[in-house]
Amino acid sequence: MRKKEQEEMQQFDDAKRTFLSGENFYAQHLLGAHRTGNGYVFRVWAPNARAVFLVGDFNDWQGLPMEKDDASGIWQVYTDIVNEGDLYKFKVRQANGREILKIDPFAVRFEKRPDDAAELYNFPEKKWRDGLWRGRSKRSNAFKRPLNIYEMHASSWKHHEDGTPFSFADLKNELVPYLVEMNYTHVEFMPLMEHPLGRSWGYQLIGYFAMSSYYGTPEEFQDFVEACHLNNIGVFVDWVPGHYCINDDTLPYYDGTPQFEYADPDRAKNNRWGSINFDLGKPQVQSFLISSAMFWIEMFHIDGIRVDAVSSMIYRDYDDGPWTPNHEGGNRNFEGYYFLQKLNAVIKLAHPNVLMIAEESSSETPVTGMIESGSLGFDFKWNMGWMNDVLRFYEMDPVHRKDNFNLITFSFMYMMQENFILPLSHDEVVHGKKSLMHKMWGDRYKQFAQLRNLYTYFMMHPGKKLLFMGSEWGQFLEWKFDEGLEWNDLNDPLNHSMQRFTSELNDFYKNQTALWELEDSYDTIEIIDADNTSESILSFMRKGKRKKDFLIVILNMTPIERNDFHIGVPYSGTYKEVWNTEMKEFGGTWTKHNVDCQSEPIKFKEYDQLIKTTVPALGAIVLKPESINTRKK
Incomplete structure (x- = not known):
């Protein structure tokens, strides 16, 4: 055997070994579909499957048998009858003999929902032009810099006249100048990974390595991020490592046994969201998830990841269903706790300037700070308590505010316990909660006056900032995930003035060093x-x-x-x-x-x-x- 072939075999064996031990953070290079020679090699991890077949439109969805590597549980087949753009799935004969078509967990592209076959897709090599931005990011201290985030759902910011949503090519042309005009420092997107149901807003994923084809192509998103960086705008994305879509043809019980999920059915089922929980203590799942995070950081040059629903990952009793105490008799989910510490350690070692942000609603677990001190190791945590207290205060009749003044002052007691982001997020403008504008007390003039008051308090209070799209001009209607924002509001002088107010307030924040220079200490x-x-x-x-x-x-x-x-x-x-x-x-x-x-x-x-x-x-x-x-x- 030639030396090159020996080296390739050794690399392949090392990749399998580290995948099994939870230390392969580029598992997408091992598994999934990869061009080789004149064809493609397909690999899928299904350790307890009886048989696996490659099926697709290239063979009329008839099974092409795959071979199993018993040591790793990885099935493999090479074929030269496929071409880029072909659709495929894996037919899995599960442990109980049932046959089912399953997605490729490592696919980088899927057909448009509601269909979910993977598409053979090869990323062209991009010559990035954002070196100056990335260099500045490495040299700057995010804790002592302004951080003002515009939170977005990508497909409901604007729609075309025919009702179709903007793609990232459209957003590059219109959103980037808007972010500059509005003086934001960052934009954050609700999950962009592939998901089959728009109503989930992207929080029930199937494709952890694939940008949803509903939003355009991966290259369009790369170009969008580059345009943001060239205009001094950072880009964050939401990511969901706690739970995943329950659809039978996706990840759940992939080989017929608990594979990605916990063996305990009470721990595997997420009753609150109707999804399935990852077994975060399983090494192969750790390789899968951390590889996904690294893929998004490196392939798309994103500046930060917001990890969704952290509380559901670190507490066994967070869900609505039955739960079993841990071996110490408590509610700590040790698998989730240690996985998050590992995730943050790996990301910060490889990419120290990438910000890791937690959406976490409890106060029992240190979330930000050094892992060595018992923290989860995140850079920032959403201050959910501040958001809930403040919105309750601004909703009430002013005659009652003197008796509830602690709602806007209590946060001063704990504001330095974590590195906080103050969120006025999407969760507060849906499901009958009313828009921020509609929450305000009084007639329309008083509502705008209080919204300006709220945003000023929000901007002057210690903590980084996040505001959901449409709130910048006081949209009255609740956010609708399947429609564009109410841009016609801006024909109204009060809405137009509110938009100007937010832009100038954002600019005021960026230019006043007193609002962020000492923000990590009580001296601020x-x-x-x-x-x-x-x-x-x-x-x-x-x-x-x-x-x-x-x-x-x-x-x-x-x-x-x-x-x-x-x-x-x-x-x-x-x-x-x-x-x-x-x-x-x-x-x-x-x-x-x-x-x-x-x-x-x-x-x-x-x-x-x-x-x-x-x-x-x-x-x-x-x-x-x-x-x-x-x-x-």
């Missing part, structure tokens, strides 16, 4: 007055590294304008209003800003200086030192 914030429940006004400071770099934030939660409002300040001097939610160009009634405030040597709480200003009804203002004496507080 100083509470001025969180006890003014009688007037329902909250005031605090956000601070940067330099002593003179700080902002004073004042939020009025009632429909009463507060004239001659007193507030303490840290230094004597002049303070200038740099943000006011009630300016006419934003949809308010004010035509000019408050006059500059000159401090007076009057005690206010622990402050020796005081200023007076006017705070608009249901409005928010931000002040910045203009000329102050920092030598004496």
Whole structure:
């Protein structure tokens, strides 16, 4: 045997061995369909199957027998009767003798839903032009930089006149300039991987290595990401390693036995979402999932992954059905816990600048930070508690807000326990929950005023930001996954002004270092007055590294304008209003800003200086030192 053939055989054996041990993070090079010589080799892992056949439109869906490697449970066949673009599946004779057509778990392309045959597809080599962006990302510290995310469902942002959704070629031409115009730093997509039911929004996957053909081609998504990077926009994608689609012809009980799922049927079945849970302790499943994450990072140059439903992966009792305690008698799902630590360790070792984000709703498990300290090792965690509390507060009649002021102040008590992203996400604008605009109390004018107030609080509060599409202009209708956004809203002056407000607020956030420079420590914030429940006004400071770099934030939660409002300040001097939610160009009634405030040597709480200003009804203002004496507080 020639030396080259020996090396190839050794590489093949190493790939099988590491796949079985959970250490093959490029398993798509071993399994799936691969061009070789004048044909293709097909491989599928089905250890307990009695027989496996390759079927497709190239052989009239008649079975071509595959050979099994008993040591690995991998079946293989080579054929030269196939061509790129052909459709195929595997006919699996399962452990009990039942025969069923199954998808290729490692396919990189599927036919359009609802059909789910894999398509023979070869990625052309892309010559990327985003080296400058990637170089800057490696040198920057994401925790000390602005991070403002526009969350999207790819196929319901815009539709063509004939009702068909935009592809990524369309999004490249229209979305990228829109993100720049709106001053976002990142865009995040709900899952783009192949899924058979649009109603699942992509959270019940079948193809972990395939972009949904409903959204266009993989090359179009690559070009979209490149265009984002050339315009200084980062790209995140949602990913679902906890559970998968229950459809019988996809991953469930692939060889007729628990293969990808837990052996315990109570642990395998996900009652809450009608799906199947991965056995996250099984080495081959770990190779499969981590390879999927690495594939998306490297093939598409994405800047971060948001891992969905982390709580369902780390707690045995998260689901609605029966559950069994672990060997210690508790509810910890050790398989999921250690898998997530392994996932984050592998990704951060290979790609330190890629951000790993957790959607996790409990407070019992450290999620962000060093794995060595017991954390799961994520970079950021969605602050679900903040989102729920704040939206409850803004929905209520202002007369009750003084008695529920803790809903907007409690987060100051725990805001540094994790590296948080503040989400105003898709989950809050569907299923009868109403849009963010519709949640606001009062008539239409007051609703817009409060939405501007909410977004200002959102932007001034420590934590990175995420806002779901359509919310930037206050769309009144709930989000519909199968329709485009209500772009005709922008013909209304109030919606148009709201969109301008969001764009300018995003720009304000990017340009004020006090809002993100020290965000990973309590030095970033100083509470001025969180006890003014009688007037329902909250005031605090956000601070940067330099002593003179700080902002004073004042939020009025009632429909009463507060004239001659007193507030303490840290230094004597002049303070200038740099943000006011009630300016006419934003949809308010004010035509000019408050006059500059000159401090007076009057005690206010622990402050020796005081200023007076006017705070608009249901409005928010931000002040910045203009000329102050920092030598004496």
